[in-house]
Structures are given as C-alpha cells and as structure tokens.
Amino acid sequence: xxxxxxxxxxxxxxxxxxxxxxxxxxxxxxxxxxxxxxxxxxxxxxxxxxxxxxxxxxxxxxxxxxxxxxxxxxxxxxxxxxxxxxxxxxxxxxxxxxxxxxxxxxxxxxxxxxxxxxxxxxxxxxxxxxxxxxxxxxxxxxxxxxxxxxxxxxxxxxxxxxxxxxxxxxxxxxxxxxxxxxxxxxxxxxxxxxxxxxxxxxxxxxxxxxxxxxxxxxxxxxxxxxxxxxxxxxxxxxxxxxxxxxxxxxxxxxxxxxxxx
Amino acid sequence: xxxxxxxxxxxxxxxxxxxxxxxxxxxxxxxxxxxxxxxxxxxxxxxxxxxxxxxxxxxxxxxxxxxxxxxxxxxxxxxxxxxxxxxxxxxxxxxxxxxxxxxxxxxxxxxxxxxxxxxxxxxxxxxxxxxxxxxxxxxxxxxxxxxxxxxxxxxxxxxxxxxxxxxxxxxxxxxxxxxxxxxxxxxxxxxxxxxxxxxxxxxxxxxxxxxxxxxxxxxxxxxxxxxxxxxxxxxxxxxxxxxxxxxxxxxxxxxxxxxxxxxxxxxxxxxxxxxxxxxxxxxxxxxxxxxxxxxxxxxxxxxxxxxxxxxxxxxxxxxxxxxxxxxxxxxxxxxxxxxxxxxxxxxxxxxxxxxxxxxxxxxxxxxxxxxxxxxxxxxxxxxxxxxxxxxxxxxxxxxxxxxxxxxxxxxxx
Ligand code: HEM
Numbered sequence: 001x002x003x004x005x006x007x008x009x010x011x012x013x014x015x016x017x018x019x020x021x022x023x024x025x026x027x028x029x030x031x032x033x034x035x036x037x038x039x040x041x042x043x044x045x046x047x048x049x050x051x052x053x054x055x056x057x058x059x060x061x062x063x064x065x066x067x068x069x070x071x072x073x074x075x076x077x078x079x080x081x082x083x084x085x086x087x088x089x090x091x092x093x094x095x096x097x098x099x100x101x102x103x104x105x106x107x108x109x110x111x112x113x114x115x116x117x118x119x120x121x122x123x124x125x126x127x128x129x130x131x132x133x134x135x136x137x138x139x140x141x142x143x144x145x146x147x148x149x150x151x152x153x154x155x156x157x158x159x160x161x162x163x164x165x166x167x168x169x170x171x172x173x174x175x176x177x178x179x180x181x182x183x184x185x186x187x188x189x190x191x192x193x194x195x196x197x198x199x200x201x202x203x204x205x206x207x208x209x210x211x212x213x214x215x216x217x218x219x220x221x222x223x224x225x226x227x228x229x230x231x232x233x234x235x236x237x238x239x240x241x242x243x244x245x246x247x248x249x250x251x252x253x254x255x256x257x258x259x260x261x
Numbered sequence: 262x263x264x265x266x267x268x269x270x271x272x273x274x275x276x277x278x279x280x281x282x283x284x285x286x287x288x289x290x291x292x293x294x295x296x297x298x299x300x301x302x303x304x305x306x307x308x309x310x311x312x313x314x315x316x317x318x319x320x321x322x323x324x325x326x327x328x329x330x331x332x333x334x335x336x337x338x339x340x341x342x343x344x345x346x347x348x349x350x351x352x353x354x355x356x357x358x359x360x361x362x363x364x365x366x367x368x369x370x371x372x373x374x375x376x377x378x379x380x381x382x383x384x385x386x387x388x389x390x391x392x393x394x395x396x397x398x399x400x401x402x403x404x405x406x407x408x409x410x411x412x413x414x415x416x417x418x419x420x421x422x423x424x425x426x427x428x429x430x431x432x433x434x435x436x437x438x439x440x441x442x443x444x445x446x447x448x449x450x451x452x453x454x455x456x457x458x459x460x461x462x463x464x465x466x467x468x469x470x471x472x473x474x475x476x477x478x479x480x481x482x483x484x485x486x487x488x489x490x491x492x493x494x495x496x497x498x499x500x501x502x503x504x505x506x507x508x509x510x511x512x513x514x515x516x517x518x519x520x521x522x523x524x525x526x527x528x529x530x531x532x533x534x535x536x537x538x539x540x541x542x543x544x545x546x547x548x549x550x551x552x553x554x555x556x557x558x559x560x561x562x563x564x565x566x567x568x569x570x571x572x573x574x575x576x577x578x579x580x581x582x583x584x585x586x587x588x589x590x591x592x593x594x595x596x597x598x599x600x601x602x603x604x605x606x607x608x609x610x611x612x613x614x615x616x617x618x619x620x621x622x623x624x625x626x627x628x629x630x631x632x633x634x635x636x637x638x639x640x641x642x643x644x645x646x647x648x649x650x651x652x653x654x655x656x657x658x659x660x661x662x663x664x665x666x667x668x669x670x671x672x673x674x
Binding site: 061062066114115118119120121224226227230231232234235236238239242243245246247249250252253256257260261 | 297339340342343349350502506507510511513514516517518520521524525527528529532540541542543544671673
C-alpha cells in the first residue's frame with residue numbers, strides 16, 4: 001500500500017513540477033499584484049474603465065446591472081457614473097464606436113475586453129498599459145509598446161502617466177524583442193533598472209499611475225470571470241465537507257476491514 | 262452460485278419473481294470475491310466510472326444552454342457561465358472533468374502495466390479498455406472543438422489534417438470529416454451530435470462489456486497471483502473478500518479523496534495554470550490569427566510530441582498512430598511467467614519505470630514549441646518510447662520467471 005501510494009504521489013509531483021514552469025516570457029515583466037478581493041480597487045477600476053476605455057472597448061458579456069450588484073455600487077452611482085447615455089442599466093457594456101470606423105481610424109478594431117484577463121493574463125495587461133513609450137517612428141500614434149510592439153492602440157492614459165522615453169541603451173535590445181531572458185525586472189518608470197526615462201509629464205506620479213492601472217487590471221480580471229469570488233468562498237465549504245466525508249468513510253472502512261486477516 | 266429469491270412476501274418477492282434483483286446483488290456484489298490485497302491503484306476503475314457518470318450529468322446541463330454552430334457556440338458558453346444560475350460551477354466541472362478523466366484512466370492503465378493485468382486471462386478486458394481509451398480520446402477531442410475557441414479551431418485544424426497524410430484517400434477523407442472545405446458550421450454540428458449522443462453511448466456500452474469481462478475472469482491484484490487457485494473448504498477463495506461490503510466501503514474512501522482533489526481544482530484553479538483550459542481558448546476562433554504555438558490539451562501531448570519528432574509528416578503521423586496502437590499488443594509482447602512487477606527482475610523494473618518517465622517527458626515536450634533542444638529531446642524520448650515495446654518481449658522472458666509466494670501479501674490493520 002505504502003510504496004504504491006508514494007509511487008502515485010511521486011508521479012503526480014513530478015508531472016506537477018514539470019508543467020508548472022510555464023510562464024510569460026517577455027524578459028522583464030512586472031507582476032500586476034492586483035487583489036481580486038479588494039472591493040474599493042474593483043470599484044475604482046470600473047470607474048477607470050468607463051472613463052478611459054469604454055469609448056473604444058466593449059465588455060460585451062458584462063451587464064451594468066450585474067457589475068453594480070457584484071461590486072456593491074448603488075443604483076444612483078451606477079446610473080450616474082457607469083451607464084452610458086442612451087443605454088439601459090440592464091444592457092451589456094458595448095462600445096459606441098462602429099467597428100468599421102474603428103478599423104479605419106486605428107487600422108484594427110479595438111477588441112472586446114471581457115475575457116482578455118483570461119486569454120492574456122492580468123500581468124500581461126498591466127505591462128501593456130505601463131510600457132507605452134514615445135516612438136517617432138510610429139506615425140499613427142506617436143507611441144510604441146514593449147508588451148505589444150507596434151500596437152495600434154494610442155497611449156490613451158498619457159494625460160495621467162505622461163509619455164516616457166526609452167533609454168538609449170536599452171532601446172535597441174528592448175524594442176527588438178522585449179524578451180531578454182534573465183534581464184532584471186523593470187522598476188517604476190524612472191527607477192534605475194527601468195528601461196524608461198521620464199519624457200512628457202503626466203498628472204500622476206509613477207506610483208499613482210501604477211495603482212491606477214492596477215485597479216483597472218483588477219476590474220478586468222473580475223470581468224473575465226465574475227463569479228470567481230463566489231466560487232472560492234463556496235469552494236472552502238465544499239472542500240471542508242468533502243474532507244469530513246472522506247474521514248467518516250475512512251473510519252467506516254476501517255471498521256469493516258478490521259476482521260479481515 | 263445459488264439462486265436467491267429473498268423476501269417472505271410483499272414487494273421484494275413480487276419484484277424478484279419478475280426481475281432477478283437479489284440474484285444480481287448476490288452474484289455481482291455480495292457473492293463476488295475480490296482479492297483482499299488491493300492497494301490505491303485499484304481505486305481508479307471505480308473512479309473512472311464516477312467521472313464518466315459525472316461527465317454525463319454535467320453534460321446534460323451544459324447541452325441545455327449550449328448552442329452548437331460557428332456563430333453561436335463560443336458566445337453561448339460565455340453567456341451560460343455568466344447568466345444561468347450555477348452554470349459557473351457546472352460548466353467548469355465538465356471541462357475540468359475531462360482532464361480528470363484522463364488522469365484517472367492513465368493511472369488505471371499504469372496499474373494494469375505494473376501488475377501485468379493485461380496478461381492471460383485478462384487480454385480481452387485490456388483490449389476493451391483500449392477501445393474505451395480510443396473512444397474517450399475521440400470524445401474529448403470533439404468536446405474540445407465544440408466551444409469554437411481559437412485553440413479549438415487551430416487544434417482541430419492540426420488533428421483533422423493528420424488524416425490528410427493517409428495516401429490516396431487522405432484529402433477526400435479530411436473533407437468528409439469536416440463536411441466542408443474548412444472547419445465550419447457543418448463540422449461543429451456533426452461533432453456536437455457525436456460528442457453528445459454517439460460516443461457517450463458507445464463508451465457506456467464498452468464500459469458495460471469491460472465490467473462483464475472483468476466479472477468473468479475476476480480482478481488481478483498487486484501480487485499477480487490468481488486467488489481462484491487457492492480455495493478454502495467452503496469453495497471460496499481464501500484470499501478474497503466479498504466485493505460488497507468490503508470494496509464498496511473502501512471505494513467510497515477513494516471517491517472522497519478524489520472529489521476533494523477535484524473540488525480544489527474546480528473551485529480554486531479551474532484552468533490549472535492553462536493546462537486544463539488553455540488561454541487562447543478564451544478568444545473566439547479566428548482563422549487569420551494563429552495562437553503563439555498550437556498545442557493540444559496535456560492528455561494528447563505525448564502523441565503530439567511523437568508526431569512532431571519526425572521531420573516527415575507522413576511518417577510522423579504513422580508513428581503517432583503506432584504509439585497508441587502499440588498498447589493493444591501488450592498481452593502478447595509480455596512473455597513473463599509472472600504477472601506483477603513485484604516478482605520480476607531489476608531489468609523489467611527499469612524498463613517499465615523508464616517508460617512511465619518517458620511518457621510524462623513526452624507529455625511535457627508536446628506542450629513546448631518544436632524547436633531547438635526540444636526537438637532533439639523529443640527524438641530521444643520517442644526512441645525510448647518505442648524501445649519499451651521492442652525490448653519488452655526479451656526482458657520479460659528473461660527475468661519474469663522467479664518464484665512467487667503462495668498467498669497474496671496482506672497485512673491486517
Ligand atoms: C471509462 C473508462 C473505464 C472504466 C469506467 C473502467 C472501469 C473498470 C473497473 C470498475 C475495473 C475494476 C476495478 C479496478 O480494477 O480498478 C476495471 C479494471 C480493469 N480495467 Fe478498466 N475502466 C476504464 C478504462 C480502462 C482502460 C482505458 C483500460 C486499458 C487500456 C482498462 C483496463 C482494465 C484492466 C486491465 C482491468 C483489470 C485490472 C486488474 O484486475 O488488475 N480500463 N476497469
């Protein structure tokens with residue numbers, strides 16, 4: 001019994017460690033460090049999204065009403081701050097921009113963001129929104145991005161962050177692929193190991209800007225899987241129940257087997 | 262076994278006159294003797310049954326809200342998990358259940374290989390098991406294609422195109438499978454039909470045959486000794502215990518452990534780090550945007566690694582087919598007198614151990630991009646994979662014949 005138990009555990013553990021090493025490969029990504037259970041952060045994120053993103057991006061699987069309910073936003077605030085003019089509070093959050101126009105303006109329609117936190121990951125979005133930099137070579141938007149080089153998205157948060165410039169030394173290597181393996185993680189803009197140096201100033205400090213993005217990312221993670229908190233809190237009880245069930249089953253089994261010689 | 266008609270009257274007697282309920286219980290449960298020395302490896306048969314039933318039940322609910330088809334499939338999954346009560350739980354249970362099905366079935370098969378359960382008189386039991394495995398792979402593949410995510414789409418593209426490597430009929434066959442020139446509405450609708458009706462039905466039938474064959478020959482055990490050969494004065498196996506109640510209560514412990522693990526994954530890590538649900542499948546199918554690298558779900562990747570290890574796609578596909586089919590021949594490739602690995606020599610132990618490790622390494626390689634060192638590794642481990650089947654007849658013949666104990670190993674608790 002024992003050796004075979006160890007056999008199975010070893011096999012699964014081996015498989016587990018072998019596969020767990022998957023990860024993002026852009027060399028100096030920073031973790032988003034958002035906290036999905038932080039309600040005020042989610043509320044700020046919802047506000048940020050509606051103010052800065054919803055003009056272009058939809059959340060076509062999320063309804064205003066559901067959002068307000070989950071994030072404990074009052075009906076008045078919901079109607080004042082979230083619901084777009086002309087929309088009903090039970091509507092899905094769709095962008096008002098016609099796809100054809102959008103494609104014309106940006107060369108690419110802004111994608112729906114309902115599931116981006118799951119298809120890309122919260123960290124990916126965090127890095128996307130924090131690594132815009134001035135790039136005169138990009139004639140469309142004047143900026144480029146380390147996470148998604150050549151992106152069609154303008155730096156819509158430049159009034160907050162400003163527009164950093166890439167340091168001359170790291171310009172080549174970073175822009176070439178943004179995946180120098182083993183490179184040090186970037187600090188905040190202006191930090192010594194950051195690939196950026198300050199450019200045009202924005203209204204937020206680097207720290208405030210990171211928090212702004214963190215909240216927004218947090219909200220997008222919520223939107224990608226709105227029941228995750230409910231699932232986890234129910235999960236605790238289910239697992240506890242099953243452990244108890246297993247314990248009782250084990251005692252029952254012992255009782256039956258005690259006279260097998 | 263004696264004919265049983267229980268009950269002095271009333272409903273039970275009435276029922277038993279019309280249907281042999283008590284007879285069935287006596288033959289199959291209380292009067293069926295199983296070896297008393299089963300270890301944890303013997304949990305996985307009943308667990309496979311449990312997962313199968315769970316997939317059917319969750320599948321019934323998913324089908325109520327799923328809308329097959331190119332334009333509707335992906336959206337309908339998103340809408341059901343977000344808006345239909347408790348589908349946020351049931352849909353992930355179904356998706357995660359598929360992965361757990363394979364975890365259980367792989368361990369179940371590994372057990373049979375450890376204890377020589379495929380050897381006479383259980384060859385047919387093993388072959389039926391392999392047919393279940395093949396049907397299960399088809400079932401899982403089609404299920405994965407149904408929601409029409411981007412990995413569904415590209416994965417299906419790769420797998421279906423493999424049939425195109427068959428000489429002569431290949432291209433026509435691919436078109437026939439898809440029902441179209443590309444993966445489209447016709448493909449998704451026929452996969453839905455097969456996934457929801459045809460294959461579950463076939464699997465259920467095969468599982469029944471599997472159990473009938475098992476009852477005929479009786480279970481093997483970790484010592485690989487036939488308990489039917491050591492009967493007591495009462496004509497019953499000395500080393501056996503009635504399946505009910507002894508193994509019913511024991512299997513319930515297995516069920517508890519399994520469901521606990523399952524719940525941890527479903528509630529706290531349903532995507533399992535991208536292994537059970539791959540990130541690109543959270544984007545709808547997009548014929549002009551290929552995922553960074555295409556990999557099937559983990560339970561197919563050993564074979565996928567073998568496919569990609571070969572530069573020539575035709576030979577790769579052939580080797581891949583051979584790597585699955587090879588298991589069918591195990592009962593005859595293994596020429597040892599003893600069944601269980603416990604009573605075989607070091608060479609057999611190393612051979613089988615290496616094979617298990619090879620399988621897991623190939624699984625990992627199949628998830629990696631096919632370039633650089635990974636290609637070389639895939640070639641080495643593909644070679645090791647087939648070496649197992651080539652060497653087995655010789656190794657098993659040479660060192661699988663030592664003495665075995667008279668009675669099974671069992672320590673009373
Ligand atoms: C839906 C899938 C399956 C179900 C429900 C199932 C069910 C079972 C059950 C209930 C048992 C008896 C309990 C046990 O020995 O664990 C068993 C035994 C067995 N199964 Fe399966 N099985 C499945 C798939 C397979 C596959 C894929 C194979 C091999 C290719 C296989 C090969 C065997 C063998 C050889 C035994 C006898 C083992 C022994 O007595 O040592 N089964 N199966």
